[in-house]
Amino acid sequence: MTTDWRADRIGTALRGENPTVLRQLDAGFAVIGDVQFLPGYSVLLTDTPGVERLTDLPRPRRLAYLSDLDRLGEAVELACRAADPAFRRVNIEILGNKDPFLHVHIWPRFDWEPEHLVEKPVWLYPPTNWQDPQHALGPAHDALRAAITAELGLLVQPFTAAKADR
Numbered sequence: 001m002t003t004d005w006r007a008d009r010i011g012t013a014l015r016g017e018n019p020t021v022l023r024q025l026d027a028g029f030a031v032i033g034d035v036q037f038l039p040g041y042s043v044l045l046t047d048t049p050g051v052e053r054l055t056d057l058p059r060p061r062r063l064a065y066l067s068d069l070d071r072l073g074e075a076v077e078l079a080c081r082a083a084d085p086a087f088r089r090v091n092i093e094i095l096g097n098k099d100p101f102l103h104v105h106i107w108p109r110f111d112w113e114p115e116h117l118v119e120k121p122v123w124l125y126p127p128t129n130w131q132d133p134q135h136a137l138g139p140a141h142d143a144l145r146a147a148i149t150a151e152l153g154l155l156v157q158p159f160t161a162a163k164a165d166r
Helices: 005-014 059-083 127-131 139-156
Strands: 021-024 028-032 042-046 087-093 103-110
Touching: 005 028, 005 042, 021 139, 028 059, 028 139, 042 059, 059 087, 059 103, 059 139
Parallel strands: none
Antiparallel strands: 021 028, 028 042, 042 103, 087 103
């Protein structure tokens, strides 16, 4: 009996069975979010099973994880800015209230969001946004997923003069 990959996001990423993985990085996995009511929503998962919080990692590993976060956040920003002129910024959050493993949320934010939510935390969106099948990750998100992956690929390559101009 196969277990749903959502029940073991890190283990399935390590085994190459997590379909949301964009790329493995130095200390984690860049994944696209299960829900896409804010297109481009991504998550950085730790690649170390059993790690619940950032401070559980030894300092060199912690710094590598934060460097991965920097790259994923920038890749989401670049891809979302290119895809939607209403892109505003990214919000980055380490919460850990629900899932007992280290992960960071990267939320793109847009000018087209409802006025009463655009300047608020994303967690104030109604529960229907998290559960409605129209917001579930699917083929409609393939282009943005590819764009984030491509930007991430450029950002993890050795530094070049071309990237210095960005």
